[in-house]
Amino acid sequence: MNDRGLREIRVPQLGEGLREARVVELLREPGSTMRRGDPLYVIETDKTTVELEVPFDGMLVEWRVAAGDVVAIDTTIAMIAPAPGESGVGVASTPTERLIPPRTRHYAQERGIDAALLASIASTSNKLLPQDIDAYLAREAPLVPAAIGYREQKVVGGHRALIFRLRRSATLVIPGTIAVAVPWNFLASPQTTGHGPKATPFQVFGHAVAQVAQRHPHFRSVMLGDDRIREYNHVNVGIAMARPNDELAIAVVRAAERMTLQDFVRACSAQMRIAIREGDQAAEDTQILLSHLGEFGIPDAVPTLVAPASSVLFLGTPAPGEANARIVLTFDHRLINGAAAGRFLSELAASFARK
Structure with a gap:
């Protein structure tokens, strides 16, 4: 008082x-x-x-x-x-x-x-x-469809929050998009993870993204308004996933660049289980988002960047008979220019070709 x-x-x-x-x-x-x-x-x-x-x-x-x-x-x-x-x-x-x-x-x-x-x-x-x-x-009993042939529901919970974040991102982010092809045989080949579960192609991809991002400071940074950049010491990777009823959630693996592939696989599985149960984990220090629609065989997409993340990468699934998969990167042009995005994506692609 x-x-x-x-x-x-x-x-x-x-x-x-x-x-x-x-x-x-x-x-x-x-x-x-x-x-x-x-x-x-x-x-x-x-x-x-x-x-x-x-x-x-x-x-x-x-x-x-x-x-x-x-x-x-x-x-x-x-x-x-x-x-x-x-x-x-x-x-x-x-x-x-x-x-x-x-x-x-x-x-x-x-x-x-x-x-x-x-x-x-x-x-x-x-x-x-x-x-x-x-x-x-x-x-309570579930909602009953109206007799005239349709049912209306309020947009609630995580979906409503997503709409706000998408709308906010549309006013803040200046997106740029580039893509590269990488050999699928490395991503899909058995990867050693010690005694843990076998790594999926998407997990191999996500682990590599974190390792490369650590060497590119803008990919572990976020914008604070239009006049400040916050660079984090670690790479926090957000994995886009669907909860029940197709509600989008982000499972976050923190300090992913410090992990072995085995650790990353375990962390992914654990965080995704938590996200399914409890909902979205994205925070202001989640710098990179990852997306993959492998179960649907989608070869290509332009991923939508949701602030405050500074970039999002989509891993496509090669069409039957194709040797390469496409990686599509959408980045915030306020923070990352085309040359920096190109260097990052080229190094990521080269990391697969070398292995």
Whole structure:
């Protein structure tokens, strides 16, 4: 509380690795009297769009931001005069009152649950949590298609986050794309991994990408806005994969350049299992994304680069009778120019030809 008796409302940390958020909408006017739980403002991050609530009773004195502003996490966004008797810390007014945190309200909204139903959903503690929402949904009957022949569903969860990231990337990234052919016989030949599982062609490819990227600093870097470049010491590789219901997720193998092929194979398998169970792992330090549609026999594609990654590589499957596979590289031209991309891709191709 400041010397005027006002409380600051700060932008919360809504996900690991997030540094900033965009203010989408301010829902109250200065002078408005509000109750705890009333909608206050809407923010958008790389991962989600969420409506934040007033954490205590009071009156909105002033906004410190405007709609459309991009602000750092923990920035003061508003000043509120607490109602008499309010602590201003957002706790329940009585010990027995059950809290419904903003994250839970947002989680329920994404899954199509009316806010009016939240009070009736059973919880395992004095706070309604996302797992309580999941348990409630598991007890409910599935959606029934409308009689007129179609069914509508809300875009929720990971898909909604992906749409935001793709839209954001379309405004930030200046993509460039180049390709090269590499001998498939090396990728597909048995690779020694000690006593572990045999490496797949895609795993051999991913391991090689990490080794080469370590020698090309821009391929282990990311853009911070348009005026700063952050170069990481290690290469964190993101593997595009499909979860149930075709939801896209990224499994991340961290410091992949330090791994033997055997270690990389094991890490890939472990991280993909976690991503299937828990969802997307991509963070701001995931510099390179990898894609492969081997089970569908797709020989060629132009991969879409999703920021903050600085590059994405697609490994194609050769057509029957073909000796070579195509590797397609899409890179962020703000960070990597054509010559640097060419050197990287040429060295990657040469690493297969030498072996």
